[in-house]
Amino acid sequence: MTTSIDLNCDLGEGFGAWSMGDDAGLLAVVSSANVACGFHGGDPTIMRGICEIAAARGITVGAHVGYRDLAGFGRREIAMPATQLADDVLYQLAALDGIARVAGTRVRYVKPHGALYNTIVHDAEQAAAVVDAARSYDPTLTILGLPGSEVLRIAAVHGLPTVAEAFGDRSYHADGRLVSRRRPGALVTDPDEVAARCLQMVTTGQVTSIEGEPVAVRARSLCVHGDTPGAVNLLRRVREVLTENGVPIAAFA
Numbered sequence: 001m002t003t004s005i006d007l008n009c010d011l012g013e014g015f016g017a018w019s020m021g022d023d024a025g026l027l028a029v030v031s032s033a034n035v036a037c038g039f040h041g042g043d044p045t046i047m048r049g050i051c052e053i054a055a056a057r058g059i060t061v062g063a064h065v066g067y068r069d070l071a072g073f074g075r076r077e078i079a080m081p082a083t084q085l086a087d088d089v090l091y092q093l094a095a096l097d098g099i100a101r102v103a104g105t106r107v108r109y110v111k112p113h114g115a116l117y118n119t120i121v122h123d124a125e126q127a128a129a130v131v132d133a134a135r136s137y138d139p140t141l142t143i144l145g146l147p148g149s150e151v152l153r154i155a156a157v158h159g160l161p162t163v164a165e166a167f168g169d170r171s172y173h174a175d176g177r178l179v180s181r182r183r184p185g186a187l188v189t190d191p192d193e194v195a196a197r198c199l200q201m202v203t204t205g206q207v208t209s210i211e212g213e214p215v216a217v218r219a220r221s222l223c224v225h226g227d228t229p230g231a232v233n234l235l236r237r238v239r240e241v242l243t244e245n246g247v248p249i250a251a252f253a
Helices: 044-057 082-103 114-122 124-137 150-157 191-204 231-244
Strands: 006-011 032-036 060-064 107-110 142-145 162-167 206-208 214-216 221-223
Touching: 006 060, 006 231, 032 044, 044 060, 044 082, 060 082, 082 107, 082 124, 107 124, 114 124, 114 142, 114 150, 124 142, 124 150, 142 150, 150 162, 191 206, 191 221, 191 231
Parallel strands: 006 032, 006 221, 032 060, 060 107, 107 142, 142 162, 162 221
Antiparallel strands: 206 214
16 A cells, blocks of 8 residues: 555636536545646636645646547547647646646646547557657656556656556456446446545555456556546545545645
8 A cells, every 4th residue: 555645636627608527626625636728628717716726725736638629528539640749738738837837836747638548548659749748848747647558658768757546436447448438337426436446446456347357556646537426525535435544645746
């Protein structure tokens, strides 16, 4: 078991008059905030509001970068040149960090979103583009991703800090892949079940797959998605159960 565990959540994924998730409620329970940077969700006003709250509460801010896909919420894979993807990631990262500085904090890590996150588990070219953008902007930025993913491997090769994460509200296949959201059972929404899964992952480094087999998921950070139904209650319950079992909550960056 790690000495402490980080709780991260995707935040700021609304846009203009369109809202997504309970950002204020989530900011009361997380230790790290993955802030949408405008390409799959988020806008400057939302970004600034979240960064100001995060700065006041000592919550670590990360750039939740994605494909330029507002209509698809960043969940559609886009084939694009690596140089263009690197520029898109750099644009999002720099925008959020500028707003974060004004709010009194800084971007400390990068966590890709949605289809980009899943693509760079296995696509070395796109993974390298994400790492290249982060290195170009700030080589001390941590890359947060799935254990065993290409993006974590490439980041480590280039000397960037890496942190592996696990998902309390998503089902896993026996090979460690996340179950597609298009399949029944992909989301786990019962607070006690999510909390029990998180405790299992933290204390044993394993979770039970949708096929019923154990999956190794050694992680320093646990994620619950902000758009999962009841996300605030899920995270509250996770935090309660981990604390009751002597697991301290602390940001990794």
